[in-house]
Amino acid sequence: MKQSIALVLLALACIFPAHAQLLAPSPATAPASQRLDRIVAIANDDVILQSDLDDAVRSVQQQYASHPEQLPPMNLLQKQVLDRLILMRLQIQKAQDQGIHVSDAEVDQAVKNVAEQNKVTPEQLQAEIERSGSSFAEFRKQLADQIMVQRLHQSVVHDSVSVTDSEIDNLLKSPSYKSGEVHLAHIQISTPGGADAAAIQASQAKAEQALAAIKGGMDFNAAAIRYSDAPDALDGGDLGWRRLDEIPSAFADAIASMKPGEVSPALRGPTGFHIIKLIAERQPKRQIVTEYHARQILIKPTELVSSAQAEQKAKDLYTRIVDKHEDFATLAKANSNDDTTANLGGDMGWFQQQAWGPAIAGVLGALKDNEVSKPFQSDAGWHIVQRLGTRQSDLTDQIARNEARQAIGTRKSEQVYNDYLRDMRSNAYIKILVPALRDAGNQPAAGNSP
Secondary structure, three states: OOOOHHHHHHHHHOOOOHHHOOOOOOEOOOOHHHOOOOEEEEEOOEEEEHHHHHHHHHHHHHHOOOOHHHOOOHHHHHHHHHHHHHHHHHHHHHHHHOOOOOOHHHHHHHHHHHHHHOOOOHHHHHHHHHHOOEOHHHHHHHHHHHHHHHHHHHHHHHOOOOOOHHHHHHHHHOOOOOOOEEEEEEEEEEOOOOOOHHHHHHHHHHHHHHHHHHHOOOOHHHHHHHHOOOOOHHHOOEEEEEEHHHOOHHHHHHHHOOOOOOEOOOEEEOOEEEEEEEEEEEOOOOOEEEEEEEEEEEEOOOOOOOHHHHHHHHHHHHHHHHOOOOOHHHHHHHHOOOOOOHHHOOEEEEEEHHHHOHHHHHHHHHOOOOOEOOOEEOOOOEEEEEEEEEEEEEOHHHHHHHHHHHHHHHHHHHHHHHHHHHHHHHOOOEEEOOHHHOOHHHOOOHHHOO
16 A cells, blocks of 8 residues: 555545644654653643644644645644644534534544545454554544534534525626636734734734745745644645635636736735735636436335335236326325325426435436336335436536625635634633743733733
């Protein structure tokens, strides 16, 4: 198996929001007596040990083993990693306070998902993690933490974010509305809440320093790791593909005049200064899909009807339709157990092939128009399906509305959760005990001071 533990961890990081990306399982190679376990930081009632920080830094170094030049000096890297560790611990605490728990079965499924992404079995994944000198138990624990933070994110934005039809209409009709997608990376230099002019000026100076380094030849990802304080800094600031209507309008306006590969000047935003790199762009295409019109009869097994009896009933009905030429709709009304279609004579309307599940989709693809399928089984029971016709439909406008709804929701969700994280951190008791790990330009306020 050629997958390295670094690739496994990078794949895992893609599953969860940037606020909650995995740092590393704890390596188990060094005996505990040889590890320096001093406390380097306190986050409310939790502590971060030197060994925690060393493990996380080692993981980042492993992920960038093929491009070590992109990593900042060790003292800056340690600050970046410690900041992410603190943010992660605070989110886990909040999740626990809200009663969020993760079962062993859910962790098992997450392990399976990571293994599938890396095209290995769960057993091979475990062997690879342990071969690298890491603890699989710690790997599972961090997976559980990731799921907890993901659910915290969902709970925070669930009741705070809603999208109305009028908002969608306004977005689509807006002269500033732009279709298409862009692949972006960014560097964020935050300003603390209630920052005075001196603090804002210091953040701007740091942003200009980062911009000068990029113009001087520094790789953008390396500059993000070195200068950015965004949660995705250790990922090179990569934002992935975003719809143009998902990003703030000020950034979209800046991108509009850029070509792939170009970098924006330092842009002032509500949370600080941003430098944006346009990596690539792509335009939307017309969305033409095949839709099917069909009808069905569903016979469900019950406590009184076994699966074998349900199958036999479906076979009898098939014979009455095909051999005796009885009316499909009449038999569906009298016999089908599907509440949504029975009263319509089994009519399922027009739909995309996968809309009713893989079992029906597979049968539909093999039928001709007006042909009746033999009885087949799905999780719901035994089906007889008649394909009535197909058509090509242009769903571009419908998809545009769906994407606009998602874009507005994503934008609102990101803002809500970013504000939540800022408030959570500003109200937390954070004490960094190692002077070299403190950021002199962003010392915490009175309640959080070291």
